[in-house]
Structure formats: C-alpha cells, structure tokens
Amino acid sequence: LWSCWRWRCWAGISAWGWGGIAVLWLRLARARPRRRPRRGLQSRPRPRPRLLPGPAEDTRGAAAPAASAAASPARAPPLGTAAAGPEPPLSRSGERTPGEGRPGAAGGRSGAAPGPGPSADSRIPPAGKAQEALQEPYRLGSLLGSGGFGSVFAATRLSDGAPVAIKRVPRNRVWHWGELPDGTSAPLEVLLLAKVSSGCAGVIQLLEWLELPDSVVLVLERPERCQELSGFLVERRFLPEEEARGLFRQVLEAMRHCTSCGVLHRDIKPENILLDLATGQLKLIDFGCGAFLQDTAYTQFAGTRSYSPPEWTQFGWYYGKPATIWSLGILLHQMVCGEHPFRRGWNISCDHELSLPGRLSQECQNLIRRCLSMLHSDRPSLEELFRDPWLQDIDLP
Known part of the structure; x- marks a missing residue:
C-alpha cells in the first residue's frame, strides 16, 4: 500500500509541475511581440507587360504612370533599332516641360505640368465672385455624363433660352493651374479652351467659368x-466613305486650329466629338x-490608353x-470599319500587318496605313493629310 501511495503522489506532483511549465511557456510565447513585415517587402502582384490595349481599356483620360525613356534603359523593344530612333530630347533642367501630362490616379483631368503656360485669350472672364453668379442665369437640366473628371449637366441660359452644358469638376481633380492674362489663377483646361474657343466652329466654346469652394464649373x-460620334457609329455600325470623308475633314480642321493655337488635345476619340444632327x-x-504644344518629347501620358501610340507603349515617350x-x-x-483596329492585349510590332476590308477604296486604305505607321517619323503631318487624294473635293457644312 505504501508503494502504491508513493507512486501516485510522485505522478501527481510531476504532472502538476510539467503542466505549470507548459502554461508558463504558452504565456511567454503569447506575450512575445511578433515582427511585422516591412512595408514594401510585402508580396506584390506581378506587373503586367506593357501592351497596347484595345477599346475595352478606355480610361477616360486617366494618365499612365510616368515612364521616362532615360530612366528605363532596359526597355529593348521588339520594334528594332530603327523604330526606337534617338532618345527624346528633354528640357535642359531635366524637369518636366510645360506640356507634359498630369501624373496621378485616374480621374484627374488637367493635363499639363503646373505653372503658367502661354497666355490665354483675355476674352474669357475670371472666375465668378459668388455661386449665385451661376445659379441665377441658368436652369439646370438632366445629367449628360459623369466619371472621374466630374459631371456634365444639360442647362438652359435664361436670358435667351440657349442650350448650354455645365461641367462641374471637383477641386481635388484639378491637378494643374496657370494664369490668365489678368493674373487670375485658372485650371489648365480653362487656359486651353480660352486659346481655342474662337476662330473654329469645330471646337466647343467656353462661355464662362466659375470657381467654387469645392469645385470648378x-x-x-x-x-x-x-450626339456623341461614338453613339452615332454604334447606330450606323460604320459610315460610307463619302460620309466619313466629310466628318474626318472636319476633325482635321479642328486639329489644325488647335495646333495653330499651341494646344495639344491628347484624347481624340469618338466619345470626345459631338455631332450636330441638324447641321452635320x-x-x-x-x-x-x-x-x-511643345517640340520636345512628352514623357508622361494623358488620355485613353487604347489610343496611345506604339512609341509610348514601348519606350515611354x-x-x-x-x-x-x-x-x-x-x-x-x-x-469606316466600325471597330478599333487593334484588339485588346495585342503587342504591335514592326511586322504587324493591318487588315482592312476589301470594300474600302485603295486611297482610304493607304491613308489609314500611313497614319498608323509604326515609326512616328513615317506618319504624315496634318498639312500632308489635307493634301491626301482621299480628302479632296469635300463640301463642308
């Protein structure tokens, strides 16, 4: 009996001791601080290769991240040395030149570097003094469109009943400002519109603008x-060559006017072209x-990625x-074809052959292929486009 009792006592004492040690170890383990992973060392998704996206990747003006050719020497593109050409000349100071696109996330809609550019037309008035200046003369209508850039509403001018569009952009979406001739600070979009709003019927006119505490109007x-040209094309599928010639010639007239005013639009696409159904x-x-507009290369992109040229996709300029x-x-x-020429994800190379419908005239096919030349130096100038055989003898509205 004594042996049995002694064995049981020893076993109980041992179990109690080991249990206490285990509990103490667990408490120490829980109290021990865990090492947090460093920010930047966390696993990140693999970046996608830079391909020329198709129409499904319409960014509505979202700017791609800055990609300077000088900072990316490893980009040996498949276009070959002939396509690469010389390195783009940059400003002497190495900073952004005034025409470069806005950096940042999608939705910022002002497209050049900060600071005043060339002076704007003085006929555009400075920002209104009070919000009532906008509310009194206009009656707000339906929403025409919205996105990262803000909202656009239909409205009516009460003084004469004229239809207008009111575009409201949040202030945090206005990335770049400059100065009007009278010294008033204004968003870059206002400065650009001020330079191109007269002298050409093919460019929308800015009637006035207003700076509010939380937005710019x-x-x-x-x-x-x-109607937007994009919706018009959806309804018609594609346009006959004769009709397309007149419309395309009007776009060229608008672009020549902007260029002569020193303005680069950077987002030409059907969604940014309005068609007056009454007059054409x-x-x-x-x-x-x-x-x-600048003569040196841009090293940041602004606009719609599926319309970006191959030199940007491959070289970053x-x-x-x-x-x-x-x-x-x-x-x-x-x-003329009713679709974007490049499908999503295609990496365009020098040997890429553009396929065009046989119903198109040879002159029309030649013009499309010239504009879509892989080498930027092989593309025609605007003035050469005006002299192209396909664009002769056109009656404009």
Whole structure:
C-alpha cells in the first residue's frame, strides 16, 4: 500500500509541475511581440507587360504612370533599332516641360505640368465672385455624363433660352493651374479652351467659368440636337466613305486650329466629338487631358490608353504631333470599319500587318496605313493629310 501511495503522489506532483511549465511557456510565447513585415517587402502582384490595349481599356483620360525613356534603359523593344530612333530630347533642367501630362490616379483631368503656360485669350472672364453668379442665369437640366473628371449637366441660359452644358469638376481633380492674362489663377483646361474657343466652329466654346469652394464649373456651348460620334457609329455600325470623308475633314480642321493655337488635345476619340444632327457640324470637346504644344518629347501620358501610340507603349515617350496622327488613324478606322483596329492585349510590332476590308477604296486604305505607321517619323503631318487624294473635293457644312 505504501508503494502504491508513493507512486501516485510522485505522478501527481510531476504532472502538476510539467503542466505549470507548459502554461508558463504558452504565456511567454503569447506575450512575445511578433515582427511585422516591412512595408514594401510585402508580396506584390506581378506587373503586367506593357501592351497596347484595345477599346475595352478606355480610361477616360486617366494618365499612365510616368515612364521616362532615360530612366528605363532596359526597355529593348521588339520594334528594332530603327523604330526606337534617338532618345527624346528633354528640357535642359531635366524637369518636366510645360506640356507634359498630369501624373496621378485616374480621374484627374488637367493635363499639363503646373505653372503658367502661354497666355490665354483675355476674352474669357475670371472666375465668378459668388455661386449665385451661376445659379441665377441658368436652369439646370438632366445629367449628360459623369466619371472621374466630374459631371456634365444639360442647362438652359435664361436670358435667351440657349442650350448650354455645365461641367462641374471637383477641386481635388484639378491637378494643374496657370494664369490668365489678368493674373487670375485658372485650371489648365480653362487656359486651353480660352486659346481655342474662337476662330473654329469645330471646337466647343467656353462661355464662362466659375470657381467654387469645392469645385470648378465650366459653362460650354451645347448644340440643341447633338450626339456623341461614338453613339452615332454604334447606330450606323460604320459610315460610307463619302460620309466619313466629310466628318474626318472636319476633325482635321479642328486639329489644325488647335495646333495653330499651341494646344495639344491628347484624347481624340469618338466619345470626345459631338455631332450636330441638324447641321452635320462636328465639335471637338473635353480638353481635360490637353497640354500646351511643345517640340520636345512628352514623357508622361494623358488620355485613353487604347489610343496611345506604339512609341509610348514601348519606350515611354512620344511627340505630340505624330501621336495625334496615330489617334486620327484609329478614329478614321473606326469610322469606316466600325471597330478599333487593334484588339485588346495585342503587342504591335514592326511586322504587324493591318487588315482592312476589301470594300474600302485603295486611297482610304493607304491613308489609314500611313497614319498608323509604326515609326512616328513615317506618319504624315496634318498639312500632308489635307493634301491626301482621299480628302479632296469635300463640301463642308
């Protein structure tokens, strides 16, 4: 009996001791601080390769991240050395030049670097003194569209019943400001519209603008019976060449006017072209991604990615005028073919052969292929487009 009792006592004492040690170890383990992973060392998703996206990746003006060619020497593109060409000249100071696109997230709609650019037309009045200045003369109507850039409403001017469009942009979406000739600080979009709003029927007119505590408001002309060219093309599928010639010639007139004013639109696409259904007159709208025109290369993108030229996709730079011709080639293709020429995810290379419908005339096919040349130096200038055989003898509205 004594042996049995002694064994039981020893077993109980041992179990109690080991249990206490285990509990103490668990408490110490829980109290021990855990090492948090460093920010930046966390696992990140693999970046996608930079391909030329198709129409499904319409960013409505969202700017891609800055990608300087000088900062990315490893980009040996498949276009070959001929396509690469020389490195784009940058400003002597190495900073952004005044025409470069806005950086930042999607939705910012002002498109050039900060600071005043060339002086705007002084006929545009400075910002209104009070909110009542806008509320009294206009009657607000239905919502025409909205997005990262803000909202656009139909409205009526009470003094004469004229239809107008009122674009309201949150102040935190206005990335870049400059100065009007009278010294008034104004968003870049106002400065650009001030320079192009007269002298061409093919560009939307800025009637006035107003700076509110939380937003900037632009009052723009609005044809009474109008439709975006994108919706017009959806209804018609594609346009006959004769009809497309007249419309495309109007777009060229608007672009020549903007260029002569020192303005680069940077977002030419059917959604940014209004068609007056009563007169057939086209109007170029939405200069929120625009910039002042410069001779040196842009190293930031603003606009719609599916309309970006291959030199931006491959090298991270582009020149304003050749990039405009590229987007005009895509626009013409959409007019006569009813679709974007490049499918989503295609990586365009030098040996890429553009397939065009056989129903198109040879002159029309040649013009599209010239505008969509892979080498930016091979694309025609605006003046050369005006002399193209396909665009002769056109009656404009």
